[in-house]
Amino acid sequence: MDKNILKAAELIKNSEYLVILTGAGISAESGIPTFRGKEGFWRSYNPMELATPYAFKRDPKLVWEFYSYRQKIIKNAKPNDAHKIIKEWEDKGIVKTVVTQNVDGLHERTGLKNIIRLHGYIWGVKCTKCTYHGVLDEPAEGIPKCPDCGEMLRPDVVWFGESLDPVVINKAFTEFSKADVGLIIGTSAVVYPAAELPFVIMRNGGKIIEINPDRTPVTDISTISIHKSAAEAMREINQKMKARES
Ligand code: OAD
DSSP states (O other), X not given: OOHHHHHHHXXXXXXXXXXXXXXXXXXXXGTOOOSSSGGGOBTTBOHHHHSSHHHHHHOHHHHHHHXXXXXXXXXHOXXXXXXXXXXXXXXXXXXXXXXXXXXXXXXXXXXXXXXXXXXEEEEEEEESSSSOEEEOSSOOOSSOBOTTTOOBEEEEEOOTTOOOOHHHHHHHHHHHHHOSEEEEESOOOOSTTGGGHHHHHXXXXXXXXXXXXXXXXXXXXXXXXXXXXXXXXXXXXXXXXXXXXX
């Protein structure tokens, strides 16, 4: 067994206020492509160039096709062991809050309660003209129209160049400022303000555990880096924690 797994299990078990930050990598094993990996490309498009207000203005049909494609994948995807173990830890009172950059809703589908969703929800829609907000039941076909005013709807997600809801981001910073241990799973940690959250823990003298097959800016400030997939690492840590219980 990896020494880092044992150290992570101990740190998590002895933590007083454990918070978790997740990114697209935690859902990779559920079959949802990440944004920055090679598999992130959709047709020949870089998702980074489609998730912008500019792209939507230029070609709303193309942007909706991209979101409909992701909605179809997400509809058939299931939470994996990493999502499930986080929920198990919440039930045991080990994890206090999960902040996610993911819009896929997989954490919520485990029944997780204390979740802060920074970048919106893939099934959410809002009107480009009036104040209408709604939720789609099925993947979008074409450009969905507002039931109130007939104008185009857009996905209710935060795009590049847009601001996060200040209430939501403040809540995330408040939670991270209370943490003595932070577990950072499957994020490239390059998109701000989410990428700032691990540094809040570091500045407060807390400890950071990172789970990511690759190096990221968080690797350098981590007490423990586990270079494995999210589900594999979480299963091993959980197993170690259970072994210590008995
Ligand atoms: P990225 O696609 O940027 O990064 C995914 C990270 O997951 C990478 O560091 C991978 O090494 C890692 N990874 C891949 N497979 C993994 C696995 N099986 N287990 C664990 N880690 C794995 O995704 P995010 O960091 O979430 O924002 O991206 C942040 C934001 O940029 C997203 O929320 C989205 C995107 O544009 C918006 O849409 C606003």
